[in-house]
Amino acid sequence: MKFPPSFSWHETSQEDGKKYDPELVFQAGLKHHGISNTAFPIAHRSTMQPYKVPNDDIESVAVQVWDGVSEMSLYVHIPFCEQRCRFCEYTVVKNDRSYPQETMYFDALGREFVMYGNLIVPKDKKIVGFDIGGGTPSFVDVRHIKQVIDSAVGCFGLSSDIDISIETTPKIAALDFKKMQELHDMGIRRISMGIQTVNPALLADVGRIATSAQWNIEAAEHIYRAGFERFNVDLMYGFARQSLESVEATIRHAIALDPHYITLYRMRYKGTLLKSDAENVSLEDVNRQVTLMKTILKEGGVYRQIWKKHF
Template sequence: MTTIDINDLFRKGMELHSITNTAYPLTPTSLREYAVRDERSIQELLEEEYQNMNCLSLYFHVPFCKSKCRFCEYVVVSGKESDLKDEYVNASLKEIDLYSQIIDKNKRILGFDIGGGTPTELGLQRIEKITNKLFNSFNLNNELTWSIETTPYNAVNKSDDLKGIYDLGFHRISMGVQTVNTELLKKMEREGGTLLYQRAVDAIRNAGYKRLNIDLMYGFKEQSVDDFKSTVEYTVSLSPEYITLYEMRYKLTKIASDAFDVTQSKISTQYKIAYEILTQNGYNANYGKNTFSRIKDDHGTSDYLTNRVINATPYLGLGAGAQSFGLNYLAYNQGAATKSIAKYIDHVNSGKFPIQDIYNLPEQEVIAKAVSVMFYFGFIDLVAFRQRFGKELTGKFKDEIEYLKAKDLIMIENDLFYITEKGVANLNGVIPMFYSDRSKTELMNMDIEKLLR
């Protein structure tokens, strides 16, 4: 038990709002005391985990893009490595072989996403190679909604591939529009504009997709509330089935220092206005949820992400930099730190799991990670929590929950824990309530001055 005062924890979470978001742990080295280092122990941990798991989702990471946007937090390679697409795909097939040796082929698969980077940058044939391999190695079936990502530029310039990708079984597609502000796009070194967006949507529709998600971003230093409002209004006019709002996460990006010039109040107002426009136009979500859907009974996220957020279902991440979260383990593949694919390829070519860091976590850390991600939907399904952890969230965090209720930040109704409108505006103070004792202490000891430097 920590002796940290709840009020102080809440205030510190708010102060360091760019760190205390839905991404956990707080820093890349936070969990090092739980690291598993030797090959044999890693093998044993993975075997045990995949034996104990009833079901899992699959995620495949494609670290290629036409160029890297300055705000991007993902593993994307640049320079000469951009030409290593065949080498990368061949290496990834070997990684799939390594896991197929320890995962029962009949194990239930609950979701499958190819994400990135920009997966469509690989071209149809390579995507087909990966998909076939996964289909032959795991219990993948077409009843799941397979999901893939593209960019507007790619959708327009590789439009011939889109139908083939749909026919492979990817019936949900997600594309980033981010903003219609041309100045901001320029500063972020990203291709965009309303003409391109319209052409991209036309190409996606012509290829047969009936589940299109568009990503938008807010919380940029040079983005006013009105500016974001125009982007949301424009996106509604494109009529995608789903719209996802991403609050800019600055940690480890090229524009990390901008974080301290963005106020929490601007971020909350941007979300609030987007929420009003979207719900008035038939896009539904509870307050605080990032993905809005105009399809009834559909969360709008892929099966992989929905299961990951609501149920904390384990997922195996394949490809460079991919993250995997098991029952008790968290791992990052080679490339997560270096944003390069060289070590990933070397590892699999020598028959080793291409893992950069792997942690065997105590329950408190697993819960902290799972709950941080649950806030991505703005609610926690208490039944799902009970099923995953065999205990009550309300029992484990009794004091914290009383505190949050007393401040009108959350509500609990019918086995659902909701964040209120006030809670959404103070989300970064709420999330740390569910941290482990270790990470609560870590947060309290963080120094904003050092982070600014």
């Protein structure tokens, strides 16, 4: 990114040389991560205030940021969900698929595609990835997903071999094979499913609708039968009432589904409906859980660590 002429890095100070107790740093991260976390869009109500920016300024920044960039990825956020999970920290709209609201949102997305397509000269850049996230993008009507993909193709000239990814839930994938097939047939080749845990009591506690592991099995069968080439499963650790036995059962269940990838997410409490549980979580417990999960993942030789939390 190009910085304005007045920009300068802060000089180091004595504070930079201090060492802090890891447990204090961990607790501070739980408290303030809604501000420091790089995930987007996140905790917007607690960290942002209403503001207005002239269109010319938006366009100027967009052009400046992408000037000289030869490769880029696209991300589209679809905020609609059947209900908000209590661990969720993202911008979502709970169970409201009324015709005006949903249609207006996707029409606005279409205009965004046109605006950025005109600003950053996509013909000079290679699109190397396209992620459709949320929210639960597979919750909406497939015609809207097709609308998003068509906009991306029309405005950014996506190649036929582009890696398009979408997110789903065990319930949707298990109950609606037709939707899985339609999503695959419109060019989506990677799908990610959030299992989080297989403990029924914990699933109910965090607000998940599908609390039986059988949903996961049927969902995986439909995903493979639909023809998806890459299947990822998301798991979570760091819940206040999550035992090591529960963690082990979850990771072994996920492996049995035979996904191509497994991703491990630590529970982050800031900005969620579970924020009051943060004081009941210790760094020691969290480290034990993630260490156990990584050990089990690696023991069979099938999964290896690709990035920090991806296997």
